[in-house]
Amino acid sequence: MNAVESRLEHIRGRVAPKSHNARTIAALTSNPGCARRAIMDAAGVDKQRLAAYSGFPAPFGQSQFAITRGNAFEAQVKANGCAELLRLLREHLGLSIPEVSYDDLNDVGGNTGLVVRHVRTRSLLARAVNSGSDAGTLFDHPLLRLQVAGRPVFLEPDLIAFQLGGRFHVVEIKSFAVIDGQADGDKVAAAVIQSAVYVHALRELLAGHGMAEDAVADEVVLVCPENFSNAPTAALLDVRKQLTVLRRQLARLASIESLLDVLPADLTFDLGMDDDGVPSRSPAELRDAIFTVDARYAPECLASCEMCFLCRHEAQGRTETLGREVRDELGAIDSIAAVLGLADGTLAPADDQAEAAGLLRAAARLRRECTGEAA
Amino acid sequence: MTAEMEALERRMDSLQAEVRRAMVAGDRDLARALRAELNECRSQWEASLTELEGQAPEPAGSHGAQGPILPVREQVHQVLTLLGAPAAPKLVIAIHDALFAGLLPGARLTSLRRDEERSFRSAPYARPYYICAALTAELLSPARGLLAVSTWPMDRRIVGPLSPRVDFLTAAIRVAERFRDLYRGNSGVSPESRRLLWRFAANIPRAAQSASTINPDEIIVAARAELAVHERADSEQRAESALRARAQLDDAEQLFGTGLRLSRLTSADG
Numbered sequence: 001m002n003a004v005e006s007r008l009e010h011i012r013g014r015v016a017p018k019s020h021n022a023r024t025i026a027a028l029t030s031n032p033g034c035a036r037r038a039i040m041d042a043a044g045v046d047k048q049r050l051a052a053y054s055g056f057p058a059p060f061g062q063s064q065f066a067i068t069r070g071n072a073f074e075a076q077v078k079a080n081g082c083a084e085l086l087r088l089l090r091e092h093l094g095l096s097i098p099e100v101s102y103d104d105l106n107d108v109g110g111n112t113g114l115v116v117r118h119v120r121t122r123s124l125l126a127r128a129v130n131s132g133s134d135a136g137t138l139f140d141h142p143l144l145r146l147q148v149a150g151r152p153v154f155l156e157p158d159l160i161a162f163q164l165g166g167r168f169h170v171v172e173i174k175s176f177a178v179i180d181g182q183a184d185g186d187k188v189a190a191a192v193i194q195s196a197v198y199v200h201a202l203r204e205l206l207a208g209h210g211m212a213e214d215a216v217a218d219e220v221v222l223v224c225p226e227n228f229s230n231a232p233t234a235a236l237l238d239v240r241k242q243l244t245v246l247r248r249q250l251a252r253l254a255s256i257e258s259l260l261d262v263l264p265a266d267l268t269f270d271l272g273m274d275d276d277g278v279p280s281r282s283p284a285e286l287r288d289a290i291f292t293v294d295a296r297y298a299p300e301c302l303a304s305c306e307m308c309f310l311c312r313h314e315a316q317g318r319t320e321t322l323g324r325e326v327r328d329e330l331g332a333i334d335s336i337a338a339v340l341g342l343a344d345g346t347l348a349p350a351d352d353q354a355e356a357a358g359l360l361r362a363a364a365r366l367r368r369e370c371t372g373e374a375a
Numbered sequence: 376m377t378a379e380m381e382a383l384e385r386r387m388d389s390l391q392a393e394v395r396r397a398m399v400a401g402d403r404d405l406a407r408a409l410r411a412e413l414n415e416c417r418s419q420w421e422a423s424l425t426e427l428e429g430q431a432p433e434p435a436g437s438h439g440a441q442g443p444i445l446p447v448r449e450q451v452h453q454v455l456t457l458l459g460a461p462a463a464p465k466l467v468i469a470i471h472d473a474l475f476a477g478l479l480p481g482a483r484l485t486s487l488r489r490d491e492e493r494s495f496r497s498a499p500y501a502r503p504y505y506i507c508a509a510l511t512a513e514l515l516s517p518a519r520g521l522l523a524v525s526t527w528p529m530d531r532r533i534v535g536p537l538s539p540r541v542d543f544l545t546a547a548i549r550v551a552e553r554f555r556d557l558y559r560g561n562s563g564v565s566p567e568s569r570r571l572l573w574r575f576a577a578n579i580p581r582a583a584q585s586a587s588t589i590n591p592d593e594i595i596v597a598a599r600a601e602l603a604v605h606e607r608a609d610s611e612q613r614a615e616s617a618l619r620a621r622a623q624l625d626d627a628e629q630l631f632g633t634g635l636r637l638s639r640l641t642s643a644d645g
C-alpha cells in the first residue's frame with residue numbers, strides 16, 4: 001500500500017470502502033471543485049452514513065422499494081435468454097435474427113470477485129472485437145474499470161449489446177415509466193449521464209485493445225416500462241454532450257495527493273464502532289473533522305451529494321448558498337451580510353471589492369426606485 | 376442464517392440501548408442516526424425471517440383443496456420434462472401454475488438444487504433422478520439460476536452462448552404443443568395458460584399478432600423457423616463441452632458443476 005492509499009484508508013476509518021458506481025461518478029462530475037467530496041469519494045467513505053451520524057442525514061438515498069422494483073424489472077427483461085430485450089432490439093434497432101448470443105458476466109464459474117469478473121469481461125469483449133460476427137452479442141453485467149481521482153473504480157452496466165450496426169451499445173434498464181412517449185426529465189437526464197459513464201469506461205477498455213473510440217456507439221439504449229404496464233419499451237439516446245462534460249471533469253478532478261497535503265495527518269471520519277457495530281464518536285467531533293476539509297457548497301449539491309445538509313448549514317449566510325452564478329458575480333465578497341452592507345452603503349468596500357460595491361449600490365438604487373421605497 | 380440473525384439481534388439490543396442513552400443525554404442527532412441504523416437492522420432481520428419461512432416445511436394439509444400434492448422435486452421434474460430444456464425457477468413456476476394441478480411453493484425452489492446435491496453426495500444414484508444444475512459451456516460451472524434433470528443427456532444440460540435462446544424457443548414449442556393437446560382434448564384452457572403462451576409468442580418474430588388471436592400452430596411454426604437459424608451452432612458447442620465435461624468431471628461434478636478452477640479460466644481465455 002502506498003502512502004496515499006494508507007492515508008485514505010485512515011481517513012475512511014475501520015470500515016470497508018464504499019464502492020463507486022455510475023451514479024456516484026455522475027454526481028461527482030456535478031461539483032468537481034469540491035475538495036471535501038473528492039476526499040470522501042477517493043477514500044470510499046460511506047457519505048450517507050457519515051452525514052447521518054454528523055447530525056445532518058441526507059434528504060435522499062435510493063429507497064429499498066425502488067431498488068427492488070428496479071431489480072425485478074431488469075430480471076423480467078432479461079428472463080428466458082433476454083427474450084423481451086431481444087424483441088426490443090430487433091424491433092427498434094434492427095438487430096438481426098442470428099444475433100442472440102448471451103454471456104453472463106455476473107460471475108465467473110461461481111466466483112463473483114471483481115477482479116476475476118473484470119478480467120473475464122475484458123477477454124470476452126476483446127474476443128468479440130477480434131473475431132467479429134459470431135463471438136458474442138449480449139453481455140450481461142460486464143464489469144468495467146475506470147480511473148477516478150487516481151483510483152480504479154469498477155462499473156457494472158446492465159448490459160452491453162454488440163453487433164448492433166457493428167458497434168457496441170450500452171443498454172441501460174430503468175424502472176421509471178414512459179407514458180405516452182414522455183418520461184420524467186430528471187430521471188432521463190440521470191440515466192443519460194450514467195450511461196455516458198459506461199460508454200466512457202467501455203471506450204477506455206477497448207482503447208487498451210487498440211480499438212478506436214467509434215467502436216462504442218455514442219447512442220445508448222434506454223429500456224423502460226411503458227404506460228403503467230410492465231411491458232418494456234426502448235429508445236436510443238445521444239450521450240455525446242454528457243461524454244464531453246464527463247471527460248473534461250474527470251481530467252479536472254484534482255489529483256488527490258495535492259488535496260491530502262493540506263489536511264492534518266490524523267484526520268479520520270471513523271465512527272468509532274464498537275464490537276456490535278454501534279458508533280461511539282460524537283456528532284460534534286465528526287462535524288469538526290468534516291469541516292477541516294474545504295467544501296464548495298452550491299444549491300445543486302442538494303440533488304447530488306449526501307453531505308448537502310451539513311454543507312448548507314456550514315455555508316449559511318454566505319453567498320454560495322445563492323448559487324454559483326451569484327457567487328461568481330460577487331467575486332471577493334463572500335458573506336451575505338457584507339453584500340447587504342455594501343449595497344446600502346453602511347459598509348465601506350475594501351480595494352478588491354470596489355467594483356462589485358459600485359454595482360451593488362446601483363442595483364440597490366434601482367430596486368428602491370422600482371419599489372417606490374424611500375431612499 | 377440463524378447465526379446471522381443472532382448477531383443482528385445482539386446488534387439491535389445494543390443499538391436500542393444506545394438510542395435510549397443518546398435520548399437521555401439529549402443528543403438528538405446521535406439518537407436519530409442510531410434509530411435509522413436500528414431500523415435498517417430490523418428490516419434485515421425481517422428479511423432473514425421471511426427467508427427462513429421459505430425454507431420451513433409446508434404445514435400439512437395447506438393445499439387440501441388442490442388435490443393430492445406431489446413433493447416439490449416431482450412437480451419441478453414434471454415441468455422440466457415438459458420443457459425438455461434447463462429453465463429458471465420463475466419459468467418453472469409460471470408453467471406449473473398454468474398447466475398443472477396444485478400449487479408449487481416458489482420459496483422452496485431456492486434451496487432445491489442444494490438439497491438435491493446433498494442427497495446425491497450422501498447416497499449417489501439412490502433416486503431415479505435428481506433436479507440438478509445446467510453447466511456453463513466454457514467453464515463447466517453451474518449456470519446461474521437454472522434447473523435441469525440428471526437423466527438428460529449431458530449436452531442438453533450444457534448452456535453455451537446460444538443456448539438460452541435455443542432453450543427458450545424449444546420451451547415455446549413444447550408449451551404450444553401441450554396447449555394444443557389440452558385444447559383438442561377439450562379439457563378447458565385456462566386464462567393463465569393463454570397468458571403464458573402469449574408471453575412466449577410475443578417475443579418470437581411472426582408468432583402471433585395479438586393475445587386474442589393466438590394460435591399454437593403458428594407459434595410452433597415461427598419458433599421452429601428461428602430455431603433453425605441457431606440450432607446447428609448451438610448443438611455443436613454443446614456437444615463439444617459435453618465431451619469435455621464427461622472426460623474431466625467426476626459424477627457429482629457432472630450433475631452439479633464445479634467451482635472456478637483458475638487453470639481452466641486461463642486456458643479458456645487463451
Ligand code: SF4
Pocket residue numbers: 031034035036037295296297298301302305306307308309311
Ligand atoms: S454537499 Fe458538500 S461535500 Fe457534497 S459536493 Fe456539495 S459542498 Fe461538496
